[in-house]
Amino acid sequence: MNAFTPDLAAPRWNRLGAKRDAALARARAVSPTREIPPERIVELLEAVIEPGDRLCIEGNNQKQADFLARALVQTDPRRVRGLHLVQSVLALPEHVDIIERGQVERIDFSFSGPQAGRLARLVEGGQIAIGAIHTYLELFARYFVDLTPNVALVAAQAADRHGNLYTGPNTEDTPVIVEATAFKGGIVIAQVNEIVDVLPRVDIPADWVNFHVRAPTPHYVEPLFTRDxxxxxxxxxxxxxxxxxxxxxxxxxxxxxxxxxxxxxxxxxxxxxxxxxxxxxxxxxxxxxxxxxxxxxxxxxxxxxxxxxxxxxxxxxxxxxxxxxxxxxxxxxxxxxxxxxxxxxxxxxxxxxxxxxxxxxxxxxxxxxxxxxxxxxxxxxxxxxxxxxxxxxxxxxxxxxxxxxxxxxxxxxxxxxxxxxxxxxxxxxxxxxxxxxxxxxxxxxxxxxxxxxxxxxxxxxxxxxxxxxxxxxxxxxxxxxxxxxxxxxxxxxxxxxxxxxxxxxxxxxxxxxxxxxxIDVRRATRDLLAxxxxxxxxxxxxxxxxxxxxxxxx
Amino acid sequence: MNAFTPDLAAPRWNRLGAKRDAALARARAVSPTREIPPERIVELLEAVIEPGDRLCIEGNNQKQADFLARALVQTDPRRVRGLHLVQSVLALPEHVDIIERGQVERIDFSFSGPQAGRLARLVEGGQIAIGAIHTYLELFARYFVDLTPNVALVAAQAADRHGNLYTGPNTEDTPVIVEATAFKGGIVIAQVNEIVDVLPRVDIPADWVNFHVRAPTPHYVEPLFTRDxxxxxxxxxxxxxxxxxxxxxxxxxxxxxxxxxxxxxxxxxxxxxxxxxxxxxxxxxxxxxxxxxxxxxxxxxxxxxxxxxxxxxxxxxxxxxxxxxxxxxxxxxxxxxxxxxxxxxxxxxxxxxxxxxxxxxxxxxxxxxxxxxxxxxxxxxxxxxxxxxxxxxxxxxxxxxxxxxxxxxxxxxxxxxxxxxxxxxxxxxxxxxxxxxxxxxxxxxxxxxxxxxxxxxxxxxxxxxxxxxxxxxxxxxxxxxxxxxxxxxxxxxxxxxxxxxxxxxxxxxxxxxxxxxxIDVRRATRDLLAxxxxxxxxxxxxxxxxxxxxxxxx
CATH class of the missing domain: 3.40.1080.10 (Glutaconate Coenzyme A-transferase)
Structure with missing residues (x-):
């Protein structure tokens, strides 16, 4: 047997890059700039998301890309369909609405607290397949192996004119989502609360992000860890x-x-x-x-x-x-x-x-x-x-x-x-x-x-x-x-x-x-709380x- | 007992920030700019590193901050001493030279292949204490808990005038080292192979980096994974x-x-x-x-x-x-x-x-x-x-x-x-x-x-x-x-x-x-290799x- 000789012509090696280029070309028809006018966001999503895409709608424990999630449920289900959601948290009603609208085929996630009941009904009704329920780091790990997002919709506090992002204190999942997506032929869209000339600091470099949009309202943040x-x-x-x-x-x-x-x-x-x-x-x-x-x-x-x-x-x-x-x-x-x-x-x-x-x-x-x-x-x-x-x-x-x-x-x-x-x-x-x-x-x-x-x-x-x-x-x-x-x-x-x-x-x-x-159990009273x-x-x-x-x- | 009342005056809450500010002030006497002339690098290290600091000299499996490591062994041992090295790999002779020079008290690391014999002799001779030998992710995890570096010496392919870094393909440990250091009052110094107007991409944002220096020779990279x-x-x-x-x-x-x-x-x-x-x-x-x-x-x-x-x-x-x-x-x-x-x-x-x-x-x-x-x-x-x-x-x-x-x-x-x-x-x-x-x-x-x-x-x-x-x-x-x-x-x-x-x-x-x-063992010949x-x-x-x-x- 001879040493292996490759057929260099047969496989194509940049299908992801070609897919991204085509999506970016379609996006240019919606907006020639990387800053997207908020009123064009539904069109942009329809332009860049392809049927069957793996999609991450940044849903963290706390910070939510809620404006983009709301835009997603306004997309045409004939165009945006067959999605595979890969995101840590299903928290917003829209995360489940998009499933109910028949636009999602499969979900892989970590936590769905607020939507757990609706999700169970959809699973029992056969309307959605659950890939698996992960612990966070496990899901992030799979972003770099077999669940890399094709499109990521993320949230940040601010963008500058170049598209650098500042997350503020709620950086959360954003770096890992963006890194996996941006470096494997994917498209990253960020909603931001404001667009400024100079960011207080850069959390995500501009060349990892394709589009940003100023949301009409600041992104939702849940005070999930406050115990009275x-x-x-x-x-x-x-x-x-x-x-x-x-x-x-x-x-x-x-x-x-x-x-x-x-x-x-x-x-x-x-x-x-x-x-x-x-x-x-x-x-x-x-x-x-x-x-x-x-x-x-x-x-x-x-x-x-x-x-x-x-x-x-x-x-x-x-x-x-x-x-x-x-x-x-x-x-x-x-x-x-x-x-x-x-x-x-x-x-x-x-x-x-x-x-x-x-x-x-x-x-x-x-x-x-x-x-x-x-x-x-x-x-x-x-x-x-x-x-x-x-x-x-x-x-x-x-x-x-x-x-x-x-x-x-x-x-x-x-x-x-x-x-x-x-x-x-x-x-x-x-x-x-x-x-x-x-x-x-x-x-x-x-x-x-x-x-x-x-x-x-x-x-x-x-x-x-x-x-x-x-x-x-x-x-x-x-x-x-x-x-x-x-x-x-x-x-x-x-x-x-x-x-x-x-x-x-x-x-x-x-x-x-x-x-x-x-322990003297008589001392176990609320008086002991600081x-x-x-x-x-x-x-x-x-x-x-x-x-x-x-x-x-x- | 009353609810706990804090003594707001007693503890100081920004010792790390004050330490960094003082180091940066000393550094300004060496160079007023964040780009450091290579011939001033030893002075810069002497200015910013304090006795007892936790120090990471980026030593990866492959990419090495070798220019900075060589500079470190030229520092005055009376000024740069009592260091605690926290880095994934001890690969270069200088990593052990600095121990032999008596400037290091303790090391926490993951791998020391090329220097394993010298290191064992130093340990047996009581010249160095090993904190622990970790697996990589475990050491990185401790960067965010109890082994956060005070000073990080890292290597990148290029910097732009602002100090943004481009790592090229060998990104390796750089992001995690820099993130832990920069966000906990530490100082980050990067050696780069070139300084350019526009980076091919940004791997590390400039505001996470304090200084960069163009090394006289490109950073060392070891072809560690090539098997003939x-x-x-x-x-x-x-x-x-x-x-x-x-x-x-x-x-x-x-x-x-x-x-x-x-x-x-x-x-x-x-x-x-x-x-x-x-x-x-x-x-x-x-x-x-x-x-x-x-x-x-x-x-x-x-x-x-x-x-x-x-x-x-x-x-x-x-x-x-x-x-x-x-x-x-x-x-x-x-x-x-x-x-x-x-x-x-x-x-x-x-x-x-x-x-x-x-x-x-x-x-x-x-x-x-x-x-x-x-x-x-x-x-x-x-x-x-x-x-x-x-x-x-x-x-x-x-x-x-x-x-x-x-x-x-x-x-x-x-x-x-x-x-x-x-x-x-x-x-x-x-x-x-x-x-x-x-x-x-x-x-x-x-x-x-x-x-x-x-x-x-x-x-x-x-x-x-x-x-x-x-x-x-x-x-x-x-x-x-x-x-x-x-x-x-x-x-x-x-x-x-x-x-x-x-x-x-x-x-x-x-x-x-x-x-x-x-399996027919007679077929197990080199002819089967692709x-x-x-x-x-x-x-x-x-x-x-x-x-x-x-x-x-x-």
Whole structure:
């Protein structure tokens, strides 16, 4: 056989470039300039989007390319059709409207909280195929492999005349979307709030962007991470005290918190209960976290050295800008967030992830998926998974790994993955279940696997008002099951515990009750919170935090 | 207790900004402009670097900020001292010279191949403390948490008068280094090959960069990924045939290859043996890979849909630019690589990682670490680890997961992690060992854990000239050990196999010999390679590939 001789004539090598050139030529008929008049935007979308294109409508956790999304649902469904949506969040009604209009064939995404019910109905009705539900970094990774967008519709604060973009604090997903699209023959269209002569800083270079349009209204931003301290319960104060005891035990310095009230309570106990325990500088110094308003008291009390943010938070802009030693801030004085890099930080550079969930089964698998809602898990799977590629040691990681290792096994560290829950959630639904609702959802929606948020073999601790179960110390599936039952309170799962086994586990320190941890439960009152209202947070910030109207009641 | 009241006066919140402002003021005394005359560069470094600073000298796999590294070793050790190096690669002699000069206290890095011996001697002599050896993405993640550089010395192809940077095809680590440094009060200095009026494209915006300097010589680039087909052995052809059978069995479409000759052989068999098996379009379509010259024949034969690159490869520039449907190419016509995003792609969007190693133990732990060399593992730990945060399914991932799951366990997919090795390596050293040399290295260097490249519980298959061991199908540590012994040939580990156990494993398909896979070993000759020399690769590229001189022998 001879050495391989290529047929250089046969394949064409620039189909993507030719496709882009043709789209740009069609676009020139709509507007000869890269700045598009807002009233021509529907025409522009019809000119550049081809049937079957992979399309990303920037829908972040927070920032939304809402003007472009509204324009998209005004396009002619005979022209703009067969789309494959590849975007992290389906948040706006228009994201689902475009599906209902029959213009979308397939979606790959990470989170669809507000639209989860509508989406489930469309899937059950066979109107849409779900490729998969990803964790954010996984979806971004696929942008560079097999889900590269052909067209990206993104949002920024401002553009200059050349088309350079300034995102302001909500940089979020924009860099990764634009990079993947611009460098693989795609087209990038940005909506901006304003067009200026000189940008405060450049977040996205102009030659990565094809068109920009000044939207008639500023892009929508959702204050998704604001938790009003007024709503935190005394049970949440108790579980937060237990969490802080765990932080002390493992010396957890680098971590990520979920976005619930359970973890907001922890943030608000650091400058009070944590201070009492002498933990300042010893735990919670480095974070991958959005600028949670409930972190303000801990920052002001000198607990926090560094916070890298996935996105920003409405009302936190001035506060963040005034704390550049803590946050990542540009020469313009504003936050630069970056969801891709913050997810990488959460995965590889944090020793602990703690969050909440709706259901936990007997093996410790947990999920927020419920029948009739296809919501996804956002960043939790990435941060709530042991980072098996990690090779750097920290005392926290080594201690967790040493607890988990069987004798004779290769030594290795482990990430702490903690679920903090109440045994019953709203309407007295038990959090602990024999079978996750995820199984029924998978069945109804034709998924390959039940949508599990955090797998039991990645979970290390469960905290409830009943105590802490340390799953690292369990040596069999049976022990694990009893450890979980042992903190499941009066739920059916808890009541079915083997009392003797649970007492043995308590003797071994696998299960610890609040009193075993030296916690006086009578102190678990709201008085222990460093801020008990949004107003307290504003005060703690020295007036720099400017909460959205819906959180102001004074 | 009252709600927390902050002491707004006590902490200072802009120490980093003040530090940067002071450094910039000192720099202005060296040069009033952001373009620094090359002869003033040592002075500039002395002006901006403070004792104890975290410093990143951009040392990539390939591109090196070599002019700045040479300048650094000319600085006054009384002024520039106590540094903490945080950079992915220690490749240049200067990277270690600066340690020997006593200017560095601590290093955190990923790979130090060329300097591994010198580094080990410095560690053993107590002259340097190693923070940790990371996988790339893990180190980048820490840039945003607890290893943010204070000063970054980076390399680019060109700057314009404003200070915007163009990296050319070797973008590599630059974006992630600069982003972390520039947005946390740090200083960025770029060496460039040329200063031009208009850049072909902007890779790094000017307001993320403080200074640029035109280096007297172009930055060094190492052709690290060029494997001469002339050196591929017939044993490697045989193991490559087995690997392709495995690719067919699992339908592996999205993957990453290591950089050895074993995997180069696979690349060169795709258009011949793979074609014969009818696999085009069914396997190896999407890659996270540097532009390996040995992939040219497969690309030309129409096997490859997409390749995202960590970096570039010397001589491949024109070829890549001519294949923009396959590679990520900018409007300027050149590759845009990005190590951070390609590592994310390798972790989360690939179904398979295959590479080679120096040693494998009885549990399947593997390492390239040997006593007297502290080298690190680069990207292998990140890509050779099961991505437990992954939630999207593919047939490949589901099949691997189904093989691995115990009955009753929550179903889950799994990444294929394959080691392909010869049973003996150079100088008849056995690849299979009872105890990894990593244990002795850890002891000698005071490491917390033995430096394992890929952990046994992440490894799914071992390929040797003896056959394939499928570790997914092993149901106990004993089975796993016998499966590994069963493909370990005439090494002491192989000779100590339990013959009956190994035959049982073969009956169950856990071990498969070449003949079990339908491979005629007589066909495993170099004739099967699609290119048998660098010259063949140039021919296959239609003359677009321009190999470095050292690979030209015609």
């Amino acid at each position: 301290p007024a709503i935190i319960t005394e049970t949440q104060v108790l579980t937060a005290m237990m969490a802080i005891k765990l932080y002390a035990e493992y010396g957890i310095r680098r971590l990520n918190h979920g976005i619930g009230f359970d973890t907001a309570a922890i943030e608000l106990l650091l400058p009070t209960y944590g201070e009492e325990l002498g933990l300042r500088g010893k735990v919670c110094t480095h974070w991958a976290l959005n600028p949670h308003p409930t972190l303000i008291p801990a920052i002001e009390a000198g607990w926090v050295e560094s916070v890298h943010c996935f996105g920003s938070e409405v009302g936190m802009e001035r506060y963040v800008a005034a704390r550049p030693d803590v946050f990542f801030v540009g020469a313009d004085g504003n936050l630069r967030s970056n969801r891709a890099m913050s997810q990488a930080a959460g995965h590889y550079a944090c020793d602990c992830f703690i969050g909440s969930t709706l259901q936990i089964d007997l093996q410790g698998n947990s999920s927020t998926a419920t029948k009739g809602r296809i919501a996804g898990f956002g960043g939790a799977p990435n941060m709530g998974a042991d980072a098996r590629g990690r090779r750097h040691a920290s005392p926290t990681w080594l201690k967790a790994g040493a607890e988990a290792r069987a004798p004779g096994a290769m030594p290795r560290g482990q990430k702490l993955v903690i679920q903090t829950v109440e045994t019953f959630r709203e309407q007295m639904q038990p959090t602990f279940v024999e079978t996750l609702d995820a199984w029924a959802l998978a069945e109804a929606s034709g998924m390959d696997l039940p949508p599990v948020m955090i797998y039991g073999d990645d979970l290390t601790h469960v905290i409830t008002e009943d105590g802490i179960a340390n799953l690292l110390l369990c040596r069999s599936a049976e022990e694990r099951e009893q450890a979980i039952r042992g903190v499941a309170g009066y739920t059916p799962v808890g009541l079915a515990r083997d009392r003797q086994a649970v007492e043995n586990l308590r003797d071994r320190g696998v299960i610890r009750r609040p009193e075993d941890l030296g 801020a008990r209202s949004i107003k307290d947070l504003v005060h703690a910030s020295g007036g720099l935090y400017d909460p959205p109207k819906k959180f102001r009641n004074w | 087909p002339a050196i591929i052995t017939e044993t490697q052809v045989l193991t490559a045939m087995m690997a392709i059978k495995l690719y067919a069995e699992y339908g592996i479409r999205r993957l990453n290859h290591g950089i050895g000759f074993d995997t180069a052989a696979i690349e060169l068999l795709l258009p011949t043996y793979g074609e014969e098996l009818g696999l085009r379009g069914k396997v190896c379509t999407h890659w996270a890979l540097n532009p390996h010259p040995t992939l040219i024949p497969a690309i030309e034969a129409g096997w490859v849909e997409s390749v995202h690159c960590f970096g570039s490869e010397v001589g491949m520039e024109r070829y890549v630019a001519a294949r923009p449907d396959v590679f990520f190419v900018g409007a300027d016509g050149n590759l845009r690589s990005n190590r951070a995003m390609s590592q994310a792609a390798g972790h989360y969007a690939c179904d398979c990682f295959i590479g080679s190693t120096l040693q494998i133990d009885l549990q399947g732990n593997s390492s390239t670490a040997t006593k007297g060399r502290i080298a690190g593992f680069g990207g292998a730990p990140n890509m050779g680890a099961d991505a437990r945060g992954r939630r999207h399914a593919s047939p490949t991932w589901l099949k691997a997961g189904a093989e691995a799951r115990a009955p009753g366990a929550m179903p889950r997919g799994q990444k294929l992690v394959i080691q392909t090795v010869e049973t003996f390596r150079e100088q008849m050293q056995p690849t299979f060992v009872e105890t990894l040399d990593a244990w002795a290295l850890a002891e000698a260097s005071g490491m917390d854990l033995p430096p394992v490249m890929i952990y046994g519980d992440d490894l799914t298959h071992v390929i040797t000239e003896d056959g394939i061991a499928n570790l997914l199908l092993c149901r106990s540590a004993e089975e796993r050990e016998q499966a590994i012994r069963g493909v370990a040939g005439y090494t002491p580990v192989g000779l100590a196999r339990d013959r009956q156990a190994v035959e049982n494993l073969r009956d169950r398909g856990v071990i498969r010999r070449p003949e079990d896979l339908g 290119a048998r020399s660098i010259k063949d690769l140039v021919h296959a590229s239609g003359g677009l590939y321009d190999p470095p001189k050292k690979f030209r022998n015609w």
